[in-house]
Amino acid sequence: MDRLQVLDKGYVRLVGVMGSDLTIVNSARVSYDKQKAEMDSKDERLINFLIREGHTSPLRHASLQFEVYAPLMVARQWWKYVVGSDHTMDAWNESSRRYISEDEQFYIPAPTEWRSKPENSKQGSGETLKTAIGNKFTKALMQYVEEGEQLYNFALLNDIAPEQARLFLPAYGMYVRWYWTASLQSVLHFLDQRLGHDAQAEIQDYAIAVDAYTKAHFPAVHKAWQEHRK
Incomplete structure (x- = not known):
């Protein structure tokens, strides 16, 4: 997926990923000084247990970086997941018209x-x-x-x-562009709230794109999260 189109002119692009389902497994098992090179059914059950029981700190050892192009009203809703985050590993860098004069785009x-x-x-x-x-x-x-x-x-x-x-x-309505880097735990927290039926429709559309990338790169975590999400 090069980038996923959202709204009339917006998009979400996955810039990079750190970690995999196996990263979560090995982070959880480090307490016992154990590490694995490949996933198996036991590891999927461990991931399911961690998410079901709310033991989500191992999810902070994986992260995703996105480039997002969205109307300012979406950006400011999204921004609160950085300033109010207790999940660590969140970063946000946004383009600024103090320095650039690119063509204006509006939703x-x-x-x-x-x-x-x-x-x-x-x-x-x-x-x-x-x-x-x-x-x-x-x-x-x-x-x-x-x-x-x-x-x-x-x-x-x-x-x-x-x-x-x-x-x-x-x-x-003016489109702005930013990079959002977040731990897998923080991304799932964002999705929990912004895929909800009561979320603003425009940011729901962006959450659907973020969800697609998350599912593609962390299938075992995503499956367990879908099963146990509130």
Whole structure:
């Protein structure tokens, strides 16, 4: 998987992986000074036991590194898993318009993608709105983005510093790019919450991509996690 497309212009790309299912097994067995070179059914049962019983510290000895391109509203939801993490081994580096002036990209929901407010909750979404209503707001958002880009470029042409010129860009829908490196334990914690039915739809789409990479590289852990996840 070179990279997985998400939303209209976003993606998730796996940059690197440290460890495997066997890494988890050997990390757990180091207490007994034991190490194995290949996985077998006993090791799968050990992984199942560790996850079932919540003994997840061995999962911190494996990690995944992703490149993510997503709207800022998704990035800021994701960011809390770094600043609030107790799982260690998390790192985040994000592109900055203080230093670069690459072409702006914005997330524009299609007319069929606008959602209503939920009836009995202060957060989340309700039903999908009628296309006629969605079409109105897709056009309005496109106009808003175009005006912001024009002001941003006008500021740059008048020698305004990029770090200030970016104030004219509509923020929440603007795509940003970052690297996220996290322990396997932290990745599974992220997936626990962002694959949930009550997670915002846009970040759910990104979680599905992260989940696909995780399953591909840690199949035994992923299988046990799926079986025992809350």
